[in-house]
Amino acid sequence: MRVEVEGERLFFDVEGAKLRPSGPWLEEVPTVAIVHTGPAADHTPYRDHIGPLLARSAQVLYLDLRGCGRSDANDRRGWNVEQWSSDLRELFRRLNIERPIVLAHGWGAFAALRYAQRWPDELSKLILVNPTARIVVPRIVSRFDELAGAPAGEAAHNFFERPSEQTIGTYMHECFWVLIPSSDAAGVMVSPIWNFELAVHWVDNEARTLDLRPGLASIEAPTYVFAGTDDAQYPAASIEEVVAGIPGANVVWFDGARHSVFRDAPQSLELIHEVVRA
């Protein structure tokens, strides 16, 4: 399904009913909206692990952010965190979804954090997997260096400093397998409808100056961070800034987990499930 929000149609899909028969009642379960990582990817990888698990206890909303996946990508003026966060809110408003849980991963955490800053009382819980408040290029480059050697570090440096069709091509070639090192990498690579144009545009524009740290203190939603120590694109030092900045944030670290904590640390799945059910 898609709904139109400010001129672009936003794709969403649903797994699990909201009202479920339980003896003489229909029992209401929470709604969890999954905000995908990127930039350039879409919601589909979550169908392989966390989505179906959470659908046992919640109505899961998979969505593609503006410009991504099956959502419209007509107007790049809307490819920024301010728009993505207000899109989330508008989508919830249009579908009458009250007090959702937002589960955001990697790049998707920018939109989720911004949402929680702008409308502090609207989310019932904020679950963040490898969230960062900003893109710190030297940190990213040095983590790629450490994990995969100089060619990866150099590819990351070139992409984040001079984003283009060419540098993102090299980045995907040299760095993707560092982010998703498991045997699933090929499957994850072919799952999304990629929009590399959006990635180049965003890295070349908003990513250079975006810094959500100042607003972190205003976040009121109970926040749960699940973090991998070895995600080069969303480095631990940057995740720590988010944890330190949000009042009362809970954090669980997974040693050695890279970008897909879900795959690299499967024990995270049931912990996230517990947060949703609590």
Place this chain on the structure above:
Amino acid sequence: MKVDVGGTQLFFDVEGPLLERGETEWRSRPTVVLLHPGPGVDHSVYKDLMGPTLAEVAQVVYVDQRGDGRSDRSNPSRWNLETWAADLHELLEALEIERPVLLGSSTGALVALQYAWRHPERPAKLVLISAVARYVHARSIAVFDRLGGSAAGEVAAAYFADPNETTLAQYLQVCLPLYARDGFDPDVVARMRMNPEVTAHWDRTESTRIDLREAAASVRCPVLLVAGEDDPSATIGAVEELAAAFPPGVVEFKRYANARHGVIRDEPRALEEIRRFVSA
């Protein structure tokens, strides 16, 4: 979830994702919109059996129609087929559901037919369960007589003659249990949010004069018609009349002996047929 259709909020729920993994790419499953019976009942009647079964092969969208369940009550001037079909159209537009399979039981089937008449290009398929083109009360009363004795026939006759909340209460007590061969699961009944005002209004007004044979004649998509031969509401004679009204070749007619209005619950093969038809 709810969606706004011109100032009225319609409740809907979803079960089963649209996308499934194909061999090389994600592909879309069918979307089935379930239109509940009544009016005056809600989507909950599909939640335990029909919805979960179809969610194995399709994305299922449950809707409470205007006046019912968790949707806005609106007002009696809008409790009619034309509005319910228009609401359905708005909902499909708002959610960008382009080629739905529409499934309706009883009056839900009438909404599906009305919609197909107004928007012949939209439905991919119709599943019409316990459906008629028009209600002929004398036929119903005869079946109630046979299933529940003359007392049941009399209560039905009294309700049809003067549908109000008092005669409806008697009808629900005496006649409704005869809708299913083994009665209804009390939990299913308890889960319904009923609005007897809508039911009585419908039976006082539109149900006395509708005739959807012309609508049926306009249908171009495949239709599965499912009926119980002992249904006191959608009598088998009336279902045959509807079946005959479709253009040649569009209808598959599945009728089951010893099954009633709740044919899905009375006859497991009926649900299997529907599942097959939706996924084909």
